[in-house]
Amino acid sequence: MQTNPFDHDGFREECGVFGIWRxxxxxxxTALGLHALQHRGQEAAGIVAFDGRRFNTHRALGHVADAFETEQVMSQLKGYAAVGHVRYATFGDTVLRNVQPLYADLSFGGFAxxxxxNLTNAxxxxxxxxKSGCIFQSTSDTEVIVHLVAISAYSTVLDRLIDALRQIEGAYSLVALTEHGMIGxxxxxxxxxxSLGRLHDGTWILTSETVALDIIGAEFVRDxxxxxxxxINDEGIESIHPFPPARRRFCVFEHIYFARPDSMVEGLSVYDVRKRIGAELAREMxxxxxxxxxxPDSGVPAAIGYAAEAGIPFELGIIRNHYVGRTFIEPTQHIRNLGVKLKHNANRLIMEGRRVVLVDDSIVRGTTSIKIVQMxxxxxxxxxxxxxxxxxxxxxxxxxVDTPERGQLLAANMxxxxxxxxxxxxxxxxxxxxGLYRAVGERNGRNDEFPQYCDACFTGNYPIPISDQQSGWESAQLSLLAESA
Structure with missing residues (x-):
């Protein structure tokens, strides 16, 4: 698959999961839900459905619309339950064997x-x-979980899962499907x-973001x-908490960039948070x-907040072309240099002769920022x-989350x-x-002793051990990150 030479040099989206029962x-x-989650992963998509007798699977590289656009494909995905996934591979090539949901026939039956x-001890x-004899079919860290479930000595699927989760380190939201139910x-x-949602007919949904509930007309129940x-099964819904209580450290970058602005995340409107960040910027600087x-597009809500707080007019001075996708054009350096103009164009009438405040969500390598400023x-x-x-x-x-190595991060070196x-x-x-913490509702700002969010990309304070890194397996871990969700 030809890579896109016009991609933004910032963070890459993570992945998105969706599950539905009955x-x-x-x-x-599920396909509709994945459409709503497309921003979280644009390299590949997959669905596994269960019809009461067999699991039916379709996984493909590319966007959701490409993977599930035909009636022939959808007709093969018979079932009253399904799980789906949109994926972005952080480094390296995306290959079909790594596309999720992963599926395996285990001793207790099918498991998707x-x-x-990402698992940091994968x-x-x-x-x-x-070494114990397991044979891996992919390079995804998710397959580690499958094997841990498969070899667990416990009898029930739930106990096997808990056994597996006790052995892994890292960050994860998981949706699994078996013959007897769905597990989040x-x-x-x-x-x-x-998040958990529900349709009026009693159908239960699990999803990475509430926008996937909106698209199918489901109501948000809770995070x-x-x-x-x-x-979740035909007997209803059950909740358990098998781990010791810990201080929550939700990824603060979900509020800044990853989540869609029309999502509700951890009880907060993403759109409102981003406007408040812009207002904080206007007050601080x-x-x-x-x-x-x-x-565009990620800087829009923050710019609205900045403009309102500063009393300066907000204008769309840069227009984004939404139709720059993968290209057959050979990505020569000349074409790369033109890339920003293919993706963004300056609205001269708005900016000519004026002092302009440009608002963006982040600076990573800085290459796109240089070209935008020049434009x-x-x-x-x-x-x-x-x-x-x-x-x-x-x-x-x-x-x-796909971030460059520290040596490529502009703020780490200047x-x-x-x-x-x-x-x-x-x-x-x-x-x-x-200011960021005030925008997400922490009136007193960041508690340096007990941070309320995961903000390691800004502080280097990693709340979960990064064991593979600390054990000296950096190159191997980067390889795993390439295939993780």
């Missing part, structure tokens, strides 16, 4: 599982399992999201709690200007000030003034950690 059109509803997150577990799980710190396992312009200057802006709706990204994520000069702006400012 609906005559389970696979169709979809995973959003390498050591994998080595142990291979979150890691004890609740780093990755998972699955950190460390909670929820079991104001600058005289004539117009506030978002870098705005070429459109006639007299001053360009950049405001970023997150603190400086100084550390990679090991919990299921101070603020050096970054400003490198990007070519008249001023550069990031929201403070306390």
């Amino acid at each position: 609906h005559e059109d389970a696979a169709s509803h 599982i979809g995973h959003n997150g 390498r050591s577990l994998r080595q142990r399992l291979v 799980m979150r890691d004890p710190l609740g780093v990755r999201p998972l 699955i709690a950190p460390g909670e396992i929820i079991i 104001p600058v005289p200007a004539d117009v506030v312009v978002p870098v 705005v200057r070429e459109a006639g802006a007299t001053e360009v000030h950049m405001r970023i709706a997150s603190p400086p990204t100084t550390n990679p994520c090991f919990y299921g 101070d603020l003034e050096a970054m400003r000069k490198h990007i070519g702006v008249d001023s550069l400012a990031f929201v403070s950690m306390n």
Whole structure:
């Protein structure tokens, strides 16, 4: 598959999971749910359905619409229950054997599982399992969970799962399907999201984000709690908490970038949080200007908040072309240099002769920021000030998000003034950690002793051990990250 030379140089989305129990059109509803979660993973998609006798599977590379667009494909996915997954591989190639949900015939019957997150001790577990005779069919860390369930000495599926989860480290939201029910799980710190929803006919849904409930007309019931396992079957719904209580550390970048703005995440409107981040930026780092312009699309809510707080007009000074997908064009350096203009175009009438505040969600490598700023200057802006709706990204994520190595992170290698000069702006400012925390509802800002969120990409404070890294397996772990969700 040809890679896209015009991709944004920022964070890559994670993955998305969806599950539904007891609906005559389970696979169709799952495909719709995955459409709503497409922003979380655009490399591959899969659905496993169960019809009471057999599991029916279809997995494919590409977008959901491509994978499930034909009546022939959907007609094969018969069943009253289904789980689905959209995937983004963080490094390396995406191959069909790694597309989720993974499925295996185990001693107790069929078992399908979809995973959003990353296991930080997957390498050591994998080595142990291979030595014991397990044969891996993929390079996904999710398959480690499948093998741990398969070899567990416990008798019930639930006890086998708990046994497996006690051995893994990392961040995860999991949705599993067996012949007897659907199971949803979150890691004890609740780093990755998972929500419970319900249709009026009593059908239960598990999903990464509430937008997947909206698209099928389901109501949001609640978020699955950190460390909670929820079991859904024809007898109803059961919740258990098999892990010791822990301080929750939900990924704060879900609020900044990953989640869709029309989602509710951990009880908060993502859209409102992003506007509040923009307002915090305007209060913390104001600058005289004539117009506030978002870098589309992720910078829009923060720019609205900034403009409202600063009393400066908000305008769409940069227009995004939504139809730049994968390309047959050979990605030469010349074409790469043109890429930003194919994806974004300056609205000259908005910016010519004006002092512009550009608002974006983050700066990672900075390559796209340089090109955007150059484009705005070429459109006639007299001053360009950049405001970023997150603190400086100084550390990679090991919990299921694609971030470059630390040496490629601009903020890890330059101070603020050096970054400003490198990007070519008249001023550069990031929201403070306390400002970010105030925006997500923590009135007193960040509690440095007991942080309320996972913010390791900004602070280097990793709340879950990164065992494979600490054991000196960095190159191997990066290989696993390539295939994890």
